[in-house]
Amino acid sequence: MIRNWLPIKTTPWTLGLPLLIILLLLQATTLPQRLDFWLYDTLITAQPAEISDDVILVAIDEQSMNRLGRWPWPRSTHARLVEKLHQAGAKAIVFDVLFPESSPDDAELATAMDNHGNVILPLHLSPPSRNHLISEQLPVPELADAASALGHAHVELDADGLARGVYLLNGLGDQLWPSLALAASGKALPMTEPGETAPYTNVRQYYRAIPLAGGAGTLPSYSYTEILERPPAPEAFSNKTVFVGATAPGFGDILPTPFSGLHQPMSGVEFHANSYSALVRGELISKVSRVTAVGLAILTIIVLAVALPRMRPASSILLCLACVGALAILHAALLFYGRLWLPVSHAIVMPLLALPVSSALRLAMTNRFLKRQLDELAKGPTMTLQEPSRRHPPQLLSHFQALFQPEGWLLAEDGEVITASGLAQSDIPPLDKPGEWVHIGGQSWISLNRSGHTYKLGLKLSNDLSREATQRYLRRLPLTAINTPAREPRPRENISARIERVRLATERMSQMQKFVRRSFERMPDGIIVTDELGVIRFANGHIEEWFREPMPSLNGLPLARLLEGHDPRETPPWHETVSETLTLAQSRTVDLRIHNKDFLIHFAPFSLPDSDQSGIIANISDISELREQQRQHREAIDFISHDVRSPLVSQLALIEQLKRNQGQVEPEQLDQLGRLARRSYHLAEEFVQLARAEQLTETRFYECEFLAIVENARDSVSEQAAEKGIQLVLQGTEDLWLKGNAELLERAVINLLTNAVQYSPPHSTINIQVFQAGHQACLTVSDEGEGIAPNELPHLFDRYRRQQSSELSGNHGAGLGLSFVNVVVEKHRGEIHVQSRLGEGSAFTLKLPVTHPIRSFY
Incomplete structure (x- = not known):
């Protein structure tokens, strides 16, 4: 496995x-x-950081550039800005504007910075020109002295060109400068021990990633000129850290960030403001x-x-x-x-x-x-059937002859007759489409193409009821030659080729398994397969139906327990039968009765080849019909030995009496002899009619009209009814066509009417109603007799059973009349119902399925 x-x-x-x-x-x-x-x-972009409440941005935007003129602006302008912010109560002012060169207004700006007392200026680390070493670009000394702190404005770009963080400390050699955000916060970080580092070496420490609050324009911002042109606004700047820098397009540094990439970069001052916000909130991210x-x-x-x-x-x-x-x-x-x-x-x-x-x-x-x-898989068993389309026409004809026993046949190849019997070449009709049967009366013809030759095959079928079914079967039979598709190229990969071979072998095994399973399911007997402990491992559908156990509960159930639960017995017990079958490896056959049905169960031990596994195959056959036939046979013997023999013995005794007194033959004796003879005839007739009904099959059915059948039956008993003065009233004018045997149906209706006449009082009325209810033709025969006792109704249609009231009233019979009616109705797939009350009469109702034949009138 x-x-x-x-x-x-x-x-x-x-x-x-x-x-x-x-x-x-x-x-x-x-x-x-x-x-x-x-x-x-x-x-980071899925959950932006929150902005600190004390950070605000003053933007050197395009509007400010338009109003204040070309850059650089006089440093007196920056001094005015510092004064305005000082008056508005700004806690700290952080410039992201480099002041590396001297200006006549430096003193004014320095004075404004001193007055405020907390102004941070930037420095930048870069080579002054090409082919020079990196150096520190500091503000002019006068402004540097007036600043409360200096911070580097350098932002680190990652390998993909995006700005995600800054180094909090950056400088040359042993001189490390805090970032603008760190300088604005007033916090200090421990620096590493100074070493023998060259003064031109760029040293960076404490890289921190910055959780940004969003893309460009997220921070609260005011235009540079808006601050200059309006009075101080304490409500906006009081106790705030103000970042001042360029945001105008094409002016100042721009940084692509995770929020924007290269599409909408962020200005450097806004990035530093985000750094400050994250720093004071304690949200800077350290990299592991x-x-x-x-x-x-x-x-x-x-x-x-x-x-x-x-x-x-x-x-x-x-x-x-x-x-x-x-x-x-x-x-x-x-x-x-x-x-x-x-x-x-x-x-x-x-x-x-x-x-x-x-x-x-x-x-x-x-x-x-x-x-x-x-x-090993490739050598597994296969189960394939040769397709009829691959068989040669002479072989097909031989098989058709063995299967259908036709009255005649003909086989011609390219217009030349090879073999014929009962058919001639002149009988061949036009065959336009090869592979399609043409049926003309009792002849069936087909044209086949094989290996470049054209064959014409004809069969003359017997004119019986099976001819139509045979022709339908021939239409379904695939005889057209199938073109074998070109073999697919073999996969080049070793594993693919092997998997393909395994797939083919597995398909063959699967087909075999399906064939075995379907064969078990279609068998007329029930099949149970157990393991070596007698536990059920397989059961077909008959077992589920007969035992009325769902299939999931059968699998895994001990066989002995299943049998004991449905047919408990003491000698021999089921567990003993099952165990001896396994231990002694001997077959057993035992009677079984389930839900009032008789079965025969055959236990056969088996063992799997090349394995130690064994088990039992239990074959269960339904012998209920056989037992019923045996019972009927016994009843028939009893009937013949008693009911039929009794009047015959009486007749023989009466005849012997007449022989002794040949000269004194009384009319009463002749009447009695006639009654006994008629009774013997009626008993034999009922017995023969019942046997004919039980052998009735649908092959003897034909279309017949139900109302005409009832009318004929009424006419047959009209003389018997007239003797008792009973009136037969037939109600029904509609023609009801059904498929059945009119002779036996008429006999069944006659039996119903005869019973009604026998059990009806003189001068009464028997109503006969013929009508259609849905797809059923119905007949109701109602009399005004004494009725039927309730305890006799369940056994009314049992054969050889006579009603007690019938015996008491002197109506002697064999008990086969109503049994015959019931058998005929069942053979026609109909129903029979009885309604009866003592002293009020009885009503028998027959229901038979109708057909709707298509009839044409010209």
């Missing part, structure tokens, strides 16, 4: 080593870094070292290498997806709650790559397994 999955019979190193190699190769690519950036950007990220990836590899080889493919997929989800959740949790940016791309890539690597290993194992098992 082949399992539907194959475990990887390898150690964790088989999966772990390839993943470690892949991890090392990924270090040389930018794929993990780009994935980290994407994850970070997705989370690369070593930690690689360690997490190695830990993920270890988990996958240990777990995956022991899991099923579906579980492997779930584990890999769970790892990816857990790493993503860990990344988001650290980012938002721990303020740590953990690069998880290396670790996330590992489960995504582990799945195909694991699948490749499984595929390799499957390939080796297929290689070992393929030959």
Whole structure:
């Protein structure tokens, strides 16, 4: 038996080593870094940071450029701005405007800065010109002395060109400057111990990612000229940190961010304002070292290498997806709650790559397994039937002759008759479409093309009721030659070719299994297959129907328990029969009775080839009909030995008496002899009619008109009714056509009318109603007799059973009349009902299905 999955019979190193190699190769690519950036950007933009309440922006925008003229503006203008903000109560003023060169108005600006007392100026680290070393671009000394602090305005761009964070400390050599945001906050960070660092070396420390509040224009902003032209506004700037910088298009530095990319970059001053907002709110994000990220990836590899080889493919997929989800959740949790940016791309890539690597290993194992098992599967049994369309016409004719026994036949090849009997070449009709039967009366013809030759085959079928069914069967028979499709090219891949061969072998085995299962289902007997412990493992539909047990409950149920539950017995008990069949390996046959039906169960032990498994095949045959026939046979013998023999014995005794007194023959004796003879005749006639009814099949059915049948039956009993002065009243004028046997139907109606006459008082009325109800032709015979006792109604149609009232009234019979009626109605798939009350009469109603034949009148 082949399992539907194959475990990887390898150690964790088989999966772990390839993943470690892949991890090392990924270090040389930018794929993990780009994935980290994407994850970070997705989370940051999905949940923007909140803006600190004390940060506000004064923008050197396009409107300000238009009103104040070309840049650079006089530093007296900046002094006026500082004075306005000072008057408005600004807590700190942060300029993102470089003042590296002297100006006549420096003293005025320095005075305004001193008056305020908390103005931060920027510095920039860059080479003064090309081919020069990097240097510090500081404000002019006068302004630097007036500033409360200096901060670097440098923003770090990541490898993909987006600005996500800043270094809080940056400088040359041992001189490190805080960022503008850090300088504005007044916080201090510990610097590393100074070392032997060259004074021209760019040193950066404390990189922090900044959770932005949104894209450009998110922060509250005022135009530069709006502040100058209006009175101070304490309600807007009181106790606020004001960032002043350029936002006009084409002026100042612009930074692409995760919110905008290159489509709508953010101004540098707005970026620094976001940095300050995140800093004072404690939301700056620290980046975890690369070593930690690689360690997490190695830990993920270890988990996958240990777990995956022991899991099923579906579980492997779930584990890999769970790892990816857990790493993503860990990344988001650290980012938002721990303020740590953990690069998880290396670790996330590992489960995504582990799945195909694991699948490749499984595929390799499957390939080796297929290689070992393929030959055995290919040698498996097949169950195919030769298609009639591939048989040669002479062979087809031979098979038709054996199957249908036609009265005549003809086979011609290219216009020349090969063999014929009862048909001539002149009988061949036009056959326009090869492969299609043409039926003309009792002749059936077909044209076939085989190997470039044209064959014409004809059959002359017997003129009986089976001819129409045979012609319908011939129409369904596929005899047209089927063009074999071109064989598909063999797959080049080794595994594909083997899988294809396994698929074909599996299809053959599946076809065999389906054939066996369908054969069991279509068998007339019930089949039960048990294992070596007598537990049911298979049962066909007859078992479910006969035992009235649902199929799921049968599977797994001990056979002995099933039999004991439906036919309990003490000698021998069922468990003994089942156990002896298994232990002694001997067949047994036992009678079985289920739900008032008789069965014969045959136990046969079996053992599977090349296996130690064994069990029982139980064949259950329904012998209820056979037992019923045996019972009827016994009843018939009793009937003949008693009912038929009794009047014959009386006749013989009377004849012997007449012989002794030949000269004194009384009329009463002759009448008695006639009555006895008639009674013998009626008994024999009822017996013969019942036998004919029981042998009736639909092959003896034909279209007949029900009202005419009833009229003929009425005429047959009219003389008997007239003797008692009984009036027969027939109601019904509609022609009701049905398919049946008119002779037996008329005899059944005669029996009903005869009974009604016998049990009706003289000078009464018998009503006969013929009508249609839905798709049924109905007949109701009502009399005014004494009626039928309620305890006799359930047994009214039993054969050889006489009513007690009939015997008391002197109406002697064999008890076959109503039984004959019931059999005839059942053979016509109809129904019979009785309504009767003592002292009021009885009403018998027949219901037979009608047909609607198409009739044409010319």
